[in-house]
Amino acid sequence: MIKAARLxxxxxxxxxxxxxKVxxxxxINSRSKVLATLEHLEKVSSFxxxxxxFSQFGNEMVEFAHLTGDRQNDLKDEKKKARMAAARAVLEKCTMMLLTASKTCLRHPDCESARINKGGVFHRMRLALDQVIEIVTDSRPNGENEIHPTSIYADIKEFKMKVESLRDNLHGIAKENLTAMLxxxxxxxxxxxxxxxxxxEHREHILELSRQARVELEQLVAVWKQAQCLKAKEATEEMxxxxIKTRQCMSELRRELQNTALESAGELLKCYTEHVVxxxxxxxxxxxxxxxxxxxTSKLSEQKEQLCETSQLLRHISGNEPLEITCLHAEETFQVIGPQIISAAQTLALHPSSKIAKENLEVFCEAWESQLNDMSILLKEINDVFEGRRGEKRAYLSLPRPGKHTANLKVVKAVKLDAEEQAKIAKLGLELRLHTSDVDAETERWEDQENEILRQAQSMSSMAYSMYLFTRGEGLLKTTQDLFHQAEIFAEEGLRLHSSLHAFxxxxxxxxKSSLLMEAERFPTLCQQLQLTCRTPVHGKAATFTKVDTSIQETINMMTVLMKVLSLCYKLLKKYKVDHTFLGTPHSWRGNQMQTVANGESLEAKNTDTFGVKSLERHMANLTYLESK
Incomplete structure (x- = not known):
C-alpha cells in the first residue's frame, strides 16, 4: 500500500x-499576442x-486578464501576488489611457505633447506585461536578481533579533555588524x-530616539565586551x-515613525480630496x-512629489512585504501619471475645441483620483496590521469543506468581500464592466436623450456599474446584502423596460414587432431568476460567495440582452422616425436608484459621472462615429 501510495x-x-507548465x-502566448497587437496599434495612422x-487588442487583453487573474489566485507567495495585482492594475488602467491617448495622437498628429503622452502609456504597458511574465516564470531579464529597497520596519525587526541573539551567542556576532545595522x-x-x-514635534522626537538608540547600543556593546572578558557562559544581569533597553528604544522609534507616516499621509489625502488642481x-x-x-502644472508637480514622498514613508513602516510592494506601486503610479496629466492638459490647451483631447485629459485625471482612493485604502490596511486586525482574517475556501454539514450554521449577516474573494470575482466583474461599456456606447448614439427606453437602459447600466465597483471593493455597495438589494432593483427596472418595449x-x-418582442420576452424570465437568487436565503460564507457569483453572472446575462434590444430599437427608431410621445412623461431613472445603506446618500451622488467612465467599447463606438464624420 505504501509503495502504491508513493507511486x-x-x-x-x-x-x-x-x-x-501548460x-x-x-x-506567455497570450502576452505575445498582446505585444504584437500593441506594436501594430502604435504604428497605425488612420482611425x-x-x-x-483595437477591437482585436481588447479581446486579447480580456483573455490575458482572465488567465493572469486565475494565476494570481493560485499564487501562494504573497509578494508575487502583490506584484501580480500591481501589474494587472496597471494594464487595466493603461488600456483606457492607451485608447484616448492614441485617439488624440491620430486627431492631432503634429502635436508633440500628444506624442509624449501616448508614448508614455505604451512604455508603461510593456513594462507591466514584462513584469507579469517575470512573476509567472519566476525569472528576471538577463538573469538579474529581484531587488527591492529595504524598509525601516524590516531592518528594525532584524536588528532586534540580532540583539536578542546575544544572550545565546556571546561570541558569534561582531560589534561592527550591530553598529552598521543601526x-x-x-x-x-x-x-x-x-x-x-x-x-x-515628530521630527524632534525621532531625532531624540535616534540619539538614545546610539547610547543604548554603546552601553550594550560595553557590557557585552565585559561579559566576553570575564569569559561568561551566559548573559550577565547588566547585559x-x-x-531590554535597546529593544525597547528601537520599538519606540518604530512606533514614532509609524505615527509620523500615517499622520502625514492622512493629512495629505484630506488636502487633495476636492481635486482642486x-x-x-x-x-x-x-x-x-x-x-x-x-x-x-507646477502645483500638480509639487503634489506629485508630496505623494511620492509619502508613499516612500509608508513603505518604510508598512509592516509586511506585500504592503511594501503596494506602496512602491503607488509611488511609481504617481510618478508616471503626473507628467502624463500635464502632457494631456498641454495638448488640450493647444487644441481647446478638441473633444478627443478633453476626453483624454479626463481619463488621466480619473486614473489619478483612483490612485488617491487606492492610497486611502492602503492606509487602512497598514493601520490594520499595526492594530493586529490582519491576523483575524481566516483562510477562505470557495467550496465547503468535504464532510462538513451546515445544519447548525446561522444565517450569514451582511458582510464585505475580502481581498481574496474580490480577486476570485474579478473576472466576472471585468465582464460586467465591459457589458456596461457596450450599453453606454449604444446609448450615446441616441439623438433623443429623453426617450424612456433609453433612460431605463441608462438606469440599468448605472446599477450594473455599481455592482462592478463592488467586485473591486469600491463604490457605495459595501456588503453582500447591499449587492443583493441593488440586484433586485436592477431586476425590477428590467421588468419596467419590458413594459416600455411592449408599448414601443x-x-x-x-x-x-416580432423580432423586437423575441428579444424583449427574455427579460421577464431573467428578471425573475435574478430576483429569486437574491431572495433565496443562504447559510455559510461559501454559499454567500456563490450567491454573489450567481447574482453577477445573471446580471451579465441581462446586460447582454439589453445591448441587443437597445441596438435593435435604435435601428427601428432610425427607420420609422417613431413619435415617442407614447412613452409619456419620462420619470427620472435616477429616482429608482437604491439608497445607500451606509449613510443614506443616493447612488445618484456616486453615479453622476457613471456615464463619463471611458471604457473600451464605448470609445470604440465613439471612434466609429468620428470616422464616419
Missing amino acids: LLSSVTKVLVLAD VIKQI QEFVQI ELILEHTEDFTDSAYTSH ELAI LKELKASGVEGNLEVLAES SNQLEEDE
Missing part, C-alpha cells in the same frame, strides 16, 4: 507540474485601421526628518538590562489659457 503521489505531482505557456486593431536604520530615518511634511488644469485647458495652465412594439409593423 500515486508521484503521478499526481507530475500531472500538477505539467498542468502548471498554464504558464498559455499566459479606421485603429478601430479594427547606522543604516538611522540613515533611513532621514527620509522622515528631512521631509517638509513631518511636524516639528540583560542593556538588551485637476479642476484648474481642465478649466485652463478648455480655455486654452497657457499662463494659468503653467501655474496649475405596438407602433411597428408585424415583422419588426
Whole structure:
C-alpha cells in the first residue's frame, strides 16, 4: 500500500507540474499576442485601421486578464501576488489611457505633447506585461536578481533579533555588524526628518530616539565586551538590562515613525480630496489659457512629489512585504501619471475645441483620483496590521469543506468581500464592466436623450456599474446584502423596460414587432431568476460567495440582452422616425436608484459621472462615429 501510495503521489505531482507548465505557456502566448497587437496599434495612422486593431487588442487583453487573474489566485507567495495585482492594475488602467491617448495622437498628429503622452502609456504597458511574465516564470531579464529597497520596519525587526541573539551567542556576532545595522536604520530615518511634511514635534522626537538608540547600543556593546572578558557562559544581569533597553528604544522609534507616516499621509489625502488642481488644469485647458495652465502644472508637480514622498514613508513602516510592494506601486503610479496629466492638459490647451483631447485629459485625471482612493485604502490596511486586525482574517475556501454539514450554521449577516474573494470575482466583474461599456456606447448614439427606453437602459447600466465597483471593493455597495438589494432593483427596472418595449412594439409593423418582442420576452424570465437568487436565503460564507457569483453572472446575462434590444430599437427608431410621445412623461431613472445603506446618500451622488467612465467599447463606438464624420 505504501509503495502504491508513493507511486500515486508521484503521478499526481507530475500531472500538477505539467498542468502548471501548460498554464504558464498559455499566459506567455497570450502576452505575445498582446505585444504584437500593441506594436501594430502604435504604428497605425488612420482611425479606421485603429478601430479594427483595437477591437482585436481588447479581446486579447480580456483573455490575458482572465488567465493572469486565475494565476494570481493560485499564487501562494504573497509578494508575487502583490506584484501580480500591481501589474494587472496597471494594464487595466493603461488600456483606457492607451485608447484616448492614441485617439488624440491620430486627431492631432503634429502635436508633440500628444506624442509624449501616448508614448508614455505604451512604455508603461510593456513594462507591466514584462513584469507579469517575470512573476509567472519566476525569472528576471538577463538573469538579474529581484531587488527591492529595504524598509525601516524590516531592518528594525532584524536588528532586534540580532540583539536578542546575544544572550545565546556571546561570541558569534561582531560589534561592527550591530553598529552598521543601526547606522543604516538611522540613515533611513532621514527620509522622515528631512521631509517638509513631518511636524516639528515628530521630527524632534525621532531625532531624540535616534540619539538614545546610539547610547543604548554603546552601553550594550560595553557590557557585552565585559561579559566576553570575564569569559561568561551566559548573559550577565547588566547585559540583560542593556538588551531590554535597546529593544525597547528601537520599538519606540518604530512606533514614532509609524505615527509620523500615517499622520502625514492622512493629512495629505484630506488636502487633495476636492481635486482642486485637476479642476484648474481642465478649466485652463478648455480655455486654452497657457499662463494659468503653467501655474496649475507646477502645483500638480509639487503634489506629485508630496505623494511620492509619502508613499516612500509608508513603505518604510508598512509592516509586511506585500504592503511594501503596494506602496512602491503607488509611488511609481504617481510618478508616471503626473507628467502624463500635464502632457494631456498641454495638448488640450493647444487644441481647446478638441473633444478627443478633453476626453483624454479626463481619463488621466480619473486614473489619478483612483490612485488617491487606492492610497486611502492602503492606509487602512497598514493601520490594520499595526492594530493586529490582519491576523483575524481566516483562510477562505470557495467550496465547503468535504464532510462538513451546515445544519447548525446561522444565517450569514451582511458582510464585505475580502481581498481574496474580490480577486476570485474579478473576472466576472471585468465582464460586467465591459457589458456596461457596450450599453453606454449604444446609448450615446441616441439623438433623443429623453426617450424612456433609453433612460431605463441608462438606469440599468448605472446599477450594473455599481455592482462592478463592488467586485473591486469600491463604490457605495459595501456588503453582500447591499449587492443583493441593488440586484433586485436592477431586476425590477428590467421588468419596467419590458413594459416600455411592449408599448414601443405596438407602433411597428408585424415583422419588426416580432423580432423586437423575441428579444424583449427574455427579460421577464431573467428578471425573475435574478430576483429569486437574491431572495433565496443562504447559510455559510461559501454559499454567500456563490450567491454573489450567481447574482453577477445573471446580471451579465441581462446586460447582454439589453445591448441587443437597445441596438435593435435604435435601428427601428432610425427607420420609422417613431413619435415617442407614447412613452409619456419620462420619470427620472435616477429616482429608482437604491439608497445607500451606509449613510443614506443616493447612488445618484456616486453615479453622476457613471456615464463619463471611458471604457473600451464605448470609445470604440465613439471612434466609429468620428470616422464616419
